[in-house]
Amino acid sequence: MAAEPAERRPYHREDLRRDLLLAAHAHVRAHGHHGLSVRTLAQAVGVSPGAPYHHFRDRRELLLAIALEGYARLGEAAVRATSDTASPAENLLELCLSFIAFAQANPRLLELMYESELTSPAPDPALLHHQQAGRHALQAQLEAARPTLSEQERTLRLLSLWSTVYGFASLRNKHLIDPFEPSGSSPDQIARSTLRLAVEAALRQPTDALAP
Amino acid sequence: MAAEPAERRPYHREDLRRDLLLAAHAHVRAHGHHGLSVRTLAQAVGVSPGAPYHHFRDRRELLLAIALEGYARLGEAAVRATSDTASPAENLLELCLSFIAFAQANPRLLELMYESELTSPAPDPALLHHQQAGRHALQAQLEAARPTLSEQERTLRLLSLWSTVYGFASLRNKHLIDPFEPSGSSPDQIARSTLRLAVEAALRQPTDALAP
DNA sequence: CCAACAATCTAATCATTGATTAGTTGATAA
DNA sequence: TTATCAACTAATCAATGATTAGATTGTTGG
Numbered sequence: 242m243a244a245e246p247a248e249r250r251p252y253h254r255e256d257l258r259r260d261l262l263l264a265a266h267a268h269v270r271a272h273g274h275h276g277l278s279v280r281t282l283a284q285a286v287g288v289s290p291g292a293p294y295h296h297f298r299d300r301r302e303l304l305l306a307i308a309l310e311g312y313a314r315l316g317e318a319a320v321r322a323t324s325d326t327a328s329p330a331e332n333l334l335e336l337c338l339s340f341i342a343f344a345q346a347n348p349r350l351l352e353l354m355y356e357s358e359l360t361s362p363a364p365d366p367a368l369l370h371h372q373q374a375g376r377h378a379l380q381a382q383l384e385a386a387r388p389t390l391s392e393q394e395r396t397l398r399l400l401s402l403w404s405t406v407y408g409f410a411s412l413r414n415k416h417l418i419d420p421f422e423p424s425g426s427s428p429d430q431i432a433r434s435t436l437r438l439a440v441e442a443a444l445r446q447p448t449d450a451l452a453p
Numbered sequence: 454m455a456a457e458p459a460e461r462r463p464y465h466r467e468d469l470r471r472d473l474l475l476a477a478h479a480h481v482r483a484h485g486h487h488g489l490s491v492r493t494l495a496q497a498v499g500v501s502p503g504a505p506y507h508h509f510r511d512r513r514e515l516l517l518a519i520a521l522e523g524y525a526r527l528g529e530a531a532v533r534a535t536s537d538t539a540s541p542a543e544n545l546l547e548l549c550l551s552f553i554a555f556a557q558a559n560p561r562l563l564e565l566m567y568e569s570e571l572t573s574p575a576p577d578p579a580l581l582h583h584q585q586a587g588r589h590a591l592q593a594q595l596e597a598a599r600p601t602l603s604e605q606e607r608t609l610r611l612l613s614l615w616s617t618v619y620g621f622a623s624l625r626n627k628h629l630i631d632p633f634e635p636s637g638s639s640p641d642q643i644a645r646s647t648l649r650l651a652v653e654a655a656l657r658q659p660t661d662a663l664a665p
Numbered sequence: 666c667c668a669a670c671a672a673t674c675t676a677a678t679c680a681t682t683g684a685t686t687a688g689t690t691g692a693t694a695a
Numbered sequence: 696t697t698a699t700c701a702a703c704t705a706a707t708c709a710a711t712g713a714t715t716a717g718a719t720t721g722t723t724g725g
């Protein structure tokens with residue numbers, strides 16, 4: 242781990258910003274962003290308490306940078322999930338599942354990525370853009386899959402589906418879903434079945450009537 | 454506001470715990486729970502900085518108490534939303550909408566009620582119970598509406614619906630839904646339409662096939 | 666090659682906050 | 696009246712976010 246002999250650490254470091262982000266990322270993964278302290282972070286990296294403030298305006302900007310990296314990784318996962326050879330309907334399902342999988346693999350990071358404190362007081366434009374990107378990805382596939390739907394109807398389907406995806410991921414990370422899985426199915430199976438149901442509902446023809 | 458003449462405040466107060474909760478509630482409603490400080494709260498109520506610690510073990514317990522009050526109010530709203538004369542299907546929709554309405558009326562409070570930091574390190578039993586109550590309420594109505602569904606199928610429907618409800622409320626409070634409402638519909642209309650769609654999907658007969 | 670400059674970092678410091686402790690006040694009951 | 700005890704104050708500590716002044720180092724124009 243330590244490339245330096247502990248003595249003779251250079252005054253100017255290679256890339257402190259990156260080192261801080263790496264350490265912060267590790268802390269978020271392990272304990273969440275709530276307890277993350279700028280000072281202990283500086284100490285962990287081996288630097289004075291004030292040093293991080295030359296790379297981040299304040300603690301919020303540090304967290305924001307971590308969140309943005311998370312969105313980048315989430316976006317890559319979304320790209321990997323879709324394929325040009327698959328049908329839009331299949332892509333839609335895989336897109337949803339990629340979000341769920343990311344949430345399960347990085348629960349604390351996702352929590353930070355949607356933390357309301359990040360956007361206050363000023364909602365960062367880049368953050369907002371990434372937060373809306375997830376919905377836009379679904380929107381594109383839904384339009385491709387059901388081009389004949391009216392604008393209004395499609396918006397409704399999209400809203401419902403995106404809510405389901407985000408809600409499922411959130412509830413799962415809060416351990417509000419696992420307590421009732423007596424069905425013997427694996428968590429992945431349950432996620433897949435649930436999301437398939439939601440995607441089918443989103444793709445269903447609007448002429449279907451509700452059974453009494 | 455001030456029943457006391459500002460001078461001669463009694464050493465022992467009527468019910469400091471209640472006063473603290475009221476002030477804290479007001480702060481949460483206005484600014485969220487993140488910036489809530491025990492000391493400024495004590496100052497606002499007119500008491501020494503250490504006084505609150507005779508009524509709450511620490512800051513987390515104070516927030517927990519506020520959250521529990523929130524759940525009580527949410528539960529009352531849910532009871533008001535359902536009626537014995539209405540059909541289970543109607544009750545199911547109204548139950549979902551009552552959650553959405555509560556979320557819109559008390560966005561900061563709902564955020565606190567599902568704040569992950571509340572459950573760490575020890576997940577409070579009462580809190581967990583209330584968090585699961587929302588799902589249980591839906592479960593009861595769904596069982597009444599579709600008693601013939603298999604246990605597995607019903608669990609799936611419930612999971613999907615509850616995810617949609619919670620997800621919609623969360624995304625809405627994060628202002629991640631309003632940016633695309635060009636349809637001219639009111640927020641209430643959109644919520645109602647979206648949730649109706651989700652409820653219909655949950656109640657649909659499982660024999661329905663997915664159109665290609 | 667060197668002198669000015671700018672960026673990076675340290676050390677010191679301040680204000681705020683959560684939390685604890687010792688002692689004070691006052692209500693209640695024996 | 697007095698013993699008791701919960702509620703409260705005052706004082707204090709440790710941790711943290713953030714700022715400032717100054718030391719150090721890399722860079723660049725002359």
